[in-house]
Amino acid sequence: MDMLMFKLDKSNAMPLYEQLYNGIKDAIIHKQIEVGTKLPSKKKLAEFLNISQTTIEIAYTQLIAEGYVASKPRIGFYVEEIDDLPYIEKEPLNIRVEVDKKKIYQFDFHPGKIDTDxxxxxxxxxxxxxxxxxxxxxxxxxxxxxxxxxxxxxxxxxxxxxxxxxxxxxxxxxxxxxxxxxxxxxxxxxxxxxxxxxxxxxxxxxxxxxxxxxxxxxxxxxxxxxxxxxxxxxxxxxxxxxxxxxxxxxxxxxxxxxxxxxxxxxxxxxxxxxxxxxxxxxxxxxxxxxxxxxxxxxxxxxxxxxxxxxxxxxxxxxxxxxxxxxxxxxxxxxxxxxxxxxxxxxxxxxxxxGYFSKHLNRMRKIYRKKHEKLTQIFETHYPDVIITGDQAGMHILISVPLSKGEDQLKQIAANNNIAIYPVSDYLLKPIEYQYPTFLLGFGSIPLDQIEKGIHQLMQCWDIPKTKCAAHF
Ligand SMILES: Cc1ncc(COP(=O)(O)O)c(C=O)c1O
Missing domain, CATH: 3.40.640.10 (Type I PLP-dependent aspartate aminotransferase-like (Major domain))
Incomplete structure (x- = not known):
């Protein structure tokens, strides 16, 4: 047969062996090469296309594995009879692997976050x-x-x-x-x-x-x-x-x-x-x-x-x-x-x-300090904010005496680089709360950042700071 003519593009992201494999396969499927045709030897084709014999070897091996070509030892490679399967031309898949770009907030008060330090x-x-x-x-x-x-x-x-x-x-x-x-x-x-x-x-x-x-x-x-x-x-x-x-x-x-x-x-x-x-x-x-x-x-x-x-x-x-x-x-x-x-x-x-118990004891002290700091800031500077659920765990609940809705307040906080979680996200059936109420997780916020985070949150919600610095 005439030497196989293929346009192999070395600048293409698709490897050369795959381009060659696709080219021969398509030619067989579209009957441009007849059944029984002997394919050029690896050496000849490598010289003709100016590519390595290994590249040809990989392409031929794949064609053999898929039944398009048969290898007859010491004789050569022949095109096989293939059943006329409906062949669907497919656009190459263009899957873009992108890292999930989750917004990173300056302060994320998610209740499930832990102290990773x-x-x-x-x-x-x-x-x-x-x-x-x-x-x-x-x-x-x-x-x-x-x-x-x-x-x-x-x-x-x-x-x-x-x-x-x-x-x-x-x-x-x-x-x-x-x-x-x-x-x-x-x-x-x-x-x-x-x-x-x-x-x-x-x-x-x-x-x-x-x-x-x-x-x-x-x-x-x-x-x-x-x-x-x-x-x-x-x-x-x-x-x-x-x-x-x-x-x-x-x-x-x-x-x-x-x-x-x-x-x-x-x-x-x-x-x-x-x-x-x-x-x-x-x-x-x-x-x-x-x-x-x-x-x-x-x-x-x-x-x-x-x-x-x-x-x-x-x-x-x-x-x-x-x-x-x-x-x-x-x-x-x-x-x-x-x-x-x-x-x-x-x-x-x-x-x-015993390292798990040790770790728990250590974390208890760390979270206790964060918890104390958080509640002190509210008691001292924002006495109108109602705190509940503050006996245990890694979050407290705050109810803020504001006329805006929880979603709106959440959005305002997000615009100020703060993630905060309304209690309405946790409702199976609506409940009317007197004031907008939020979960405030403190696990992942560093101790020395808690005060800044709370002031920033209160400021963006226009809750004024009371200057009664008893603890500070
Ligand atoms: C009550 C409760 N149980 C369990 C979980 C999650 O547990 P896990 O991380 O094992 O799926 C949560 C997470 O928010 C929770 O609120």
């Missing part, structure tokens, strides 16, 4: 380094679907000491975040279950499978109003009793008892206790978990390392009552764990050697 990188690295080694080659295989036994054991010990929770590692399931674990729990409790949620509450929950099925229950300064729950036909309630998200209310002792009694009254009634944000308490004693008070196997406890270590770790877990274990095994034992085994062992070893 204080993470014990060197210790974490030490544990990671010692695991990525031949002695851990077993960890290359798939692990336990409930999560590594070693980590479940450490979690069980930690929860007993810090939260009064009695559990066996067999009851614990580890997964990559609350939002991935919740659908498992919902499936376990049955699709016909009726779910009640706190209002306001964690905004992801209604988006996870529940959509219109969720029944909103109001929250006051004593937490979820259990009387209201009792009036509904719900059989499962999702609740954050130790530190209601986002109001920060603590479920009162009476309501705890009422809630457990409510659950005990129905065979299919359950409480999902999300203990998010319970590690950092600034006023009063730690609140024991509901799970520790439950005598009737009615509480499914869940928590996460997102605040206590880092949100990017994606390690959360739930603890099932023993009565649900068999059903869990039947439903989920063919799903693999969603957290990499190496990460689970780094965390387990870090906990085993």
């Amino acid at each position: 204080s993470f014990p990188f060197s210790m974490w690295r030490k544990y990671a380094k010692s695991l990525y080694d031949h002695s851990s080659n077993e960890l290359l295989q798939i692990g336990d679907h409930q999560g590594e036994f070693a980590l479940r054991g450490e979690i069980s010990k930690y929860l007993y000491q810090s939260r009064g929770i009695v559990s066996k590692p067999e009851q614990i399931v580890i997964g990559s975040g609350t939002e991935h674990l919740l659908p498992m729990i919902l499936r376990l409790l049955g699709n016909d279950s009726k779910f009640a949620l706190e209002n306001p509450g964690y905004s992801a929950i209604p988006k996870i499978q529940l959509q219109n099925r969720a029944i909103p229950i109001r929250v006051d300064e004593d937490g979820l109003i259990v009387d209201e729950l009792e009036k509904t036909n719900a059989n499962v309630v999702y609740i954050t009793p130790s530190h209601q998200f986002p109001t920060g209310a603590v479920l009162s002792a009476t309501r705890r008892t009422n809630l457990l009694n409510w659950a005990a009254k129905g065979e299919n009634r359950y409480i999902i206790e999300d203990d998010y944000d319970s590690e950092f308490r600034y006023i009063g004693k730690p609140i024991p978990a509901l799970q520790g008070l439950d005598q009737n196997n009615k509480v499914i406890y869940m928590s996460t390392f997102s605040k206590s270590l880092m949100p990017s770790l994606r390690v959360a877990y739930f603890i099932l009552p023993t009565t649900l274990l068999q059903k869990y095994k039947e439903t989920f034992s063919f799903y693999s764990a969603t957290v990499p085994r190496f990460d689970q062992h780094i965390l387990a070893n870090f906990m085993r050697d």
